[in-house]
Amino acid sequence: MPMDHLSTTFATLADPTRRAILARLALGEATVNELAAPFAMSLPAVSKHLKVLEHAGLITRGREAQWRPCRLEAGPLKDVSGWLEHYRRFWDDSFDRMAVYLNEIQTKGDPDGRKN
Amino acid sequence: MPMDHLSTTFATLADPTRRAILARLALGEATVNELAAPFAMSLPAVSKHLKVLEHAGLITRGREAQWRPCRLEAGPLKDVSGWLEHYRRFWDDSFDRMAVYLNEIQTKGDPDGRKN
Protein backbone atom coordinates (compact mmCIF):
# COMPACT_ATOMS: atom_id res chain seq x y z
CA MET A 1 0.00 0.00 0.00
CA PRO A 2 2.71 2.54 0.82
CA MET A 3 4.13 3.09 -2.64
CA ASP A 4 7.65 4.41 -2.88
CA HIS A 5 8.39 7.50 -4.87
CA LEU A 6 10.10 5.80 -7.79
CA SER A 7 7.39 3.17 -8.14
CA THR A 8 4.76 5.89 -8.22
CA THR A 9 6.66 7.76 -10.90
CA PHE A 10 7.13 4.70 -13.09
CA ALA A 11 3.51 3.65 -12.68
CA THR A 12 2.40 7.12 -13.65
CA LEU A 13 4.59 7.14 -16.74
CA ALA A 14 3.30 3.72 -17.80
CA ASP A 15 0.19 5.22 -19.35
CA PRO A 16 0.53 6.65 -22.88
CA THR A 17 -2.21 9.20 -22.27
CA ARG A 18 -0.29 10.59 -19.34
CA ARG A 19 2.97 10.68 -21.29
CA ALA A 20 1.18 12.53 -24.07
CA ILE A 21 -0.09 15.03 -21.53
CA LEU A 22 3.46 15.57 -20.30
CA ALA A 23 4.64 16.03 -23.87
CA ARG A 24 1.99 18.68 -24.35
CA LEU A 25 2.95 20.40 -21.14
CA ALA A 26 6.56 20.49 -22.25
CA LEU A 27 5.34 23.12 -24.72
CA GLY A 28 3.85 25.22 -21.94
CA GLU A 29 0.96 25.43 -19.52
CA ALA A 30 -2.45 24.17 -20.57
CA THR A 31 -5.94 23.84 -19.15
CA VAL A 32 -7.76 20.56 -18.61
CA ASN A 33 -9.93 21.02 -21.68
CA GLU A 34 -6.93 21.81 -23.83
CA LEU A 35 -5.16 18.75 -22.53
CA ALA A 36 -8.21 16.57 -23.07
CA ALA A 37 -8.90 17.70 -26.63
CA PRO A 38 -6.61 15.23 -28.45
CA PHE A 39 -8.01 12.19 -26.69
CA ALA A 40 -10.99 10.02 -27.51
CA MET A 41 -11.95 9.82 -23.88
CA SER A 42 -14.22 11.62 -21.48
CA LEU A 43 -13.19 14.70 -19.54
CA PRO A 44 -13.46 12.94 -16.16
CA ALA A 45 -11.04 10.33 -17.43
CA VAL A 46 -8.51 13.01 -18.27
CA SER A 47 -9.20 14.68 -14.96
CA LYS A 48 -8.28 11.42 -13.26
CA HIS A 49 -5.06 11.19 -15.25
CA LEU A 50 -4.19 14.69 -14.13
CA LYS A 51 -4.83 13.76 -10.55
CA VAL A 52 -2.46 10.82 -10.93
CA LEU A 53 0.17 13.07 -12.49
CA GLU A 54 -0.27 15.61 -9.73
CA HIS A 55 -0.03 12.97 -7.03
CA ALA A 56 3.20 11.78 -8.62
CA GLY A 57 4.53 15.34 -8.51
CA LEU A 58 4.85 15.46 -12.29
CA ILE A 59 2.52 18.44 -12.62
CA THR A 60 1.24 21.27 -10.49
CA ARG A 61 -2.02 23.12 -10.97
CA GLY A 62 -2.80 26.80 -10.61
CA ARG A 63 -6.12 28.61 -10.49
CA GLU A 64 -7.20 31.25 -12.92
CA ALA A 65 -10.92 31.90 -12.75
CA GLN A 66 -12.59 28.65 -13.73
CA TRP A 67 -9.46 27.23 -15.30
CA ARG A 68 -6.86 25.05 -13.63
CA PRO A 69 -3.75 25.53 -15.74
CA CYS A 70 -1.36 22.61 -15.49
CA ARG A 71 2.39 22.95 -15.45
CA LEU A 72 5.05 20.32 -15.94
CA GLU A 73 7.22 19.50 -12.93
CA ALA A 74 10.29 17.48 -13.83
CA GLY A 75 11.62 16.62 -10.41
CA PRO A 76 10.47 12.98 -10.49
CA LEU A 77 11.92 12.64 -13.98
CA LYS A 78 15.27 13.65 -12.61
CA ASP A 79 14.95 10.83 -10.08
CA VAL A 80 14.21 8.39 -12.88
CA SER A 81 17.25 9.66 -14.71
CA GLY A 82 19.33 9.12 -11.61
CA TRP A 83 18.05 5.58 -11.26
CA LEU A 84 18.78 4.89 -14.91
CA GLU A 85 22.37 5.97 -14.54
CA HIS A 86 23.13 2.80 -12.61
CA TYR A 87 22.39 0.87 -15.77
CA ARG A 88 23.80 3.15 -18.41
CA ARG A 89 26.99 1.14 -18.70
CA PHE A 90 24.90 -1.80 -19.90
CA TRP A 91 23.91 -0.08 -23.08
CA ASP A 92 26.09 2.94 -23.62
CA ASP A 93 29.42 2.05 -25.12
CA SER A 94 30.59 5.59 -24.62
CA PHE A 95 29.74 5.37 -20.95
CA ASP A 96 33.30 5.86 -19.88
CA ARG A 97 33.70 9.12 -21.68
CA MET A 98 30.30 10.15 -20.35
CA ALA A 99 31.33 9.34 -16.82
CA VAL A 100 34.48 11.34 -17.26
CA TYR A 101 32.52 14.29 -18.55
CA LEU A 102 29.91 14.09 -15.82
CA ASN A 103 32.55 14.01 -13.18
CA GLU A 104 34.19 16.96 -14.83
CA ILE A 105 31.17 19.22 -14.87
CA GLN A 106 30.13 18.17 -11.40
CA THR A 107 33.42 19.06 -9.81
CA LYS A 108 34.33 22.06 -11.92
CA GLY A 109 31.66 23.25 -14.34
CA ASP A 110 28.53 22.90 -12.26
CA PRO A 111 27.70 26.16 -10.44
CA ASP A 112 27.18 24.55 -7.06
CA GLY A 113 29.78 21.90 -7.75
CA ARG A 114 28.00 19.03 -6.04
CA LYS A 115 29.27 15.51 -6.29
CA ASN A 116 25.92 13.80 -6.36
CA MET B 1 -5.10 -3.72 -24.99
CA PRO B 2 -2.09 -3.57 -27.31
CA MET B 3 0.46 -2.04 -24.99
CA ASP B 4 3.23 0.00 -26.53
CA HIS B 5 6.82 -0.78 -25.79
CA LEU B 6 7.51 2.19 -23.55
CA SER B 7 4.34 1.67 -21.52
CA THR B 8 5.30 -1.94 -20.96
CA THR B 9 8.76 -0.94 -19.83
CA PHE B 10 7.50 1.70 -17.40
CA ALA B 11 4.84 -0.63 -16.02
CA THR B 12 7.47 -3.29 -15.48
CA LEU B 13 9.77 -0.87 -13.69
CA ALA B 14 6.95 0.34 -11.45
CA ASP B 15 7.37 -2.63 -9.12
CA PRO B 16 10.11 -2.38 -6.48
CA THR B 17 10.61 -6.14 -6.43
CA ARG B 18 11.37 -6.10 -10.13
CA ARG B 19 13.72 -3.16 -9.80
CA ALA B 20 15.51 -5.01 -7.01
CA ILE B 21 15.82 -8.02 -9.29
CA LEU B 22 17.36 -5.84 -11.98
CA ALA B 23 19.76 -4.37 -9.43
CA ARG B 24 20.82 -7.87 -8.49
CA LEU B 25 21.27 -8.86 -12.11
CA ALA B 26 23.46 -5.82 -12.66
CA LEU B 27 25.99 -7.74 -10.57
CA GLY B 28 25.80 -10.76 -12.84
CA GLU B 29 23.62 -13.68 -13.81
CA ALA B 30 21.52 -15.39 -11.16
CA THR B 31 19.07 -18.25 -10.85
CA VAL B 32 15.44 -17.92 -9.84
CA ASN B 33 16.08 -19.15 -6.33
CA GLU B 34 18.98 -16.79 -5.87
CA LEU B 35 16.85 -13.92 -7.08
CA ALA B 36 13.96 -14.92 -4.85
CA ALA B 37 16.01 -15.31 -1.68
CA PRO B 38 15.89 -11.67 -0.49
CA PHE B 39 12.13 -11.40 -0.78
CA ALA B 40 9.40 -12.29 1.68
CA MET B 41 7.28 -13.74 -1.07
CA SER B 42 6.63 -17.12 -2.61
CA LEU B 43 8.70 -18.52 -5.43
CA PRO B 44 5.81 -18.48 -7.89
CA ALA B 45 5.41 -14.80 -7.22
CA VAL B 46 9.04 -14.18 -8.15
CA SER B 47 8.63 -16.45 -11.14
CA LYS B 48 5.80 -14.22 -12.30
CA HIS B 49 7.92 -11.12 -11.86
CA LEU B 50 10.60 -12.72 -13.96
CA LYS B 51 8.08 -13.48 -16.65
CA VAL B 52 7.00 -9.86 -16.64
CA LEU B 53 10.63 -8.74 -16.88
CA GLU B 54 11.26 -11.18 -19.69
CA HIS B 55 8.17 -10.07 -21.57
CA ALA B 56 9.38 -6.49 -21.28
CA GLY B 57 12.74 -7.52 -22.73
CA LEU B 58 14.56 -6.50 -19.58
CA ILE B 59 15.96 -9.97 -18.96
CA THR B 60 16.70 -13.12 -20.93
CA ARG B 61 16.85 -16.62 -19.56
CA GLY B 62 19.23 -19.43 -20.34
CA ARG B 63 19.08 -23.12 -19.46
CA GLU B 64 21.63 -24.97 -17.44
CA ALA B 65 20.36 -28.27 -16.15
CA GLN B 66 17.41 -27.46 -13.89
CA TRP B 67 18.42 -23.83 -13.52
CA ARG B 68 17.23 -20.89 -15.60
CA PRO B 69 19.94 -18.30 -15.16
CA CYS B 70 18.64 -14.78 -15.74
CA ARG B 71 20.62 -12.06 -17.43
CA LEU B 72 19.99 -8.34 -17.53
CA GLU B 73 19.08 -6.83 -20.91
CA ALA B 74 19.28 -3.07 -20.95
CA GLY B 75 17.77 -2.28 -24.34
CA PRO B 76 14.44 -1.07 -22.96
CA LEU B 77 16.28 1.05 -20.42
CA LYS B 78 18.04 2.78 -23.26
CA ASP B 79 14.62 3.60 -24.71
CA VAL B 80 13.54 5.07 -21.39
CA SER B 81 16.70 7.12 -21.34
CA GLY B 82 15.92 8.36 -24.83
CA TRP B 83 12.42 9.33 -23.80
CA LEU B 84 13.75 11.13 -20.74
CA GLU B 85 16.09 13.23 -22.81
CA HIS B 86 13.14 15.22 -24.11
CA TYR B 87 12.62 16.48 -20.58
CA ARG B 88 16.15 16.86 -19.35
CA ARG B 89 16.16 20.59 -19.98
CA PHE B 90 13.40 20.94 -17.39
CA TRP B 91 15.61 19.87 -14.57
CA ASP B 92 19.22 19.94 -15.67
CA ASP B 93 20.72 23.40 -15.57
CA SER B 94 23.80 22.13 -17.26
CA PHE B 95 21.68 20.79 -20.09
CA ASP B 96 23.25 23.07 -22.64
CA ARG B 97 26.75 21.89 -21.95
CA MET B 98 25.44 18.35 -21.93
CA ALA B 99 23.81 18.84 -25.31
CA VAL B 100 27.02 20.21 -26.68
CA TYR B 101 28.93 17.25 -25.37
CA LEU B 102 26.43 14.72 -26.63
CA ASN B 103 26.46 16.26 -30.06
CA GLU B 104 30.23 16.18 -29.95
CA ILE B 105 30.60 12.50 -29.16
CA GLN B 106 27.83 11.53 -31.54
CA THR B 107 29.36 13.24 -34.51
CA LYS B 108 33.03 12.70 -33.70
CA GLY B 109 33.75 10.47 -30.72
CA ASP B 110 31.21 7.72 -31.19
CA PRO B 111 32.69 4.79 -33.11
CA ASP B 112 29.84 4.44 -35.58
CA GLY B 113 29.13 8.15 -35.49
CA ARG B 114 25.35 7.93 -35.64
CA LYS B 115 23.23 10.99 -35.12
CA ASN B 116 20.40 9.33 -33.28
Add this chain to the structure above:
DNA sequence: ACTATATTTAACTTAGAGGTTAATTAACTT
Protein backbone atom coordinates in the same frame (compact mmCIF):
# COMPACT_ATOMS: atom_id res chain seq x y z
C1' DA C 1 13.17 -46.55 -10.59
C1' DC C 2 13.30 -43.12 -6.74
C1' DT C 3 14.22 -38.97 -4.63
C1' DA C 4 15.65 -34.34 -4.30
C1' DT C 5 16.05 -29.79 -6.30
C1' DA C 6 14.57 -26.00 -9.45
C1' DT C 7 11.07 -23.86 -11.60
C1' DT C 8 6.62 -23.28 -13.71
C1' DT C 9 1.58 -23.82 -14.20
C1' DA C 10 -3.10 -23.86 -12.45
C1' DA C 11 -6.77 -22.10 -9.86
C1' DC C 12 -8.12 -18.77 -7.01
C1' DT C 13 -8.53 -14.09 -4.28
C1' DT C 14 -8.18 -9.32 -3.62
C1' DA C 15 -7.33 -4.68 -4.68
C1' DG C 16 -6.75 -1.07 -7.74
C1' DA C 17 -6.49 1.15 -12.40
C1' DG C 18 -8.92 3.14 -15.99
C1' DG C 19 -12.91 3.94 -18.16
C1' DT C 20 -18.08 5.33 -18.32
C1' DT C 21 -22.37 8.59 -17.39
C1' DA C 22 -24.77 11.65 -14.41
C1' DA C 23 -24.61 15.01 -10.96
C1' DT C 24 -22.14 18.72 -8.57
C1' DT C 25 -19.18 22.69 -7.69
C1' DA C 26 -17.07 26.99 -9.07
C1' DA C 27 -16.47 31.11 -11.58
C1' DC C 28 -17.58 34.18 -15.24
C1' DT C 29 -21.24 36.63 -18.32
C1' DT C 30 -25.40 38.92 -19.31
Add this chain to the structure above:
DNA sequence: AAGTTAATTAACCTCTAAGTTAAATATAGT
Protein backbone atom coordinates in the same frame (compact mmCIF):
# COMPACT_ATOMS: atom_id res chain seq x y z
C1' DA D 1 -30.77 35.70 -10.88
C1' DA D 2 -30.06 32.81 -14.78
C1' DG D 3 -27.22 30.70 -17.89
C1' DT D 4 -22.67 29.11 -19.66
C1' DT D 5 -18.27 27.18 -19.37
C1' DA D 6 -14.62 24.56 -16.72
C1' DA D 7 -13.59 21.00 -13.95
C1' DT D 8 -14.38 17.66 -10.33
C1' DT D 9 -16.94 14.15 -7.71
C1' DA D 10 -19.90 10.11 -7.26
C1' DA D 11 -21.33 5.71 -8.42
C1' DC D 12 -20.54 2.16 -11.06
C1' DC D 13 -18.27 -1.53 -14.29
C1' DT D 14 -14.63 -4.37 -16.03
C1' DC D 15 -10.15 -5.99 -16.44
C1' DT D 16 -5.73 -6.97 -14.84
C1' DA D 17 -1.75 -7.09 -11.50
C1' DA D 18 0.11 -9.29 -7.68
C1' DG D 19 -0.12 -12.36 -4.42
C1' DT D 20 -1.46 -17.09 -2.42
C1' DT D 21 -1.32 -22.57 -2.15
C1' DA D 22 -1.19 -26.86 -4.42
C1' DA D 23 0.03 -29.54 -8.29
C1' DA D 24 2.87 -30.38 -12.32
C1' DT D 25 7.19 -30.49 -14.97
C1' DA D 26 12.17 -31.01 -15.71
C1' DT D 27 16.67 -32.37 -14.59
C1' DA D 28 20.21 -34.52 -11.60
C1' DG D 29 21.91 -37.79 -8.42
C1' DT D 30 21.82 -42.42 -6.10
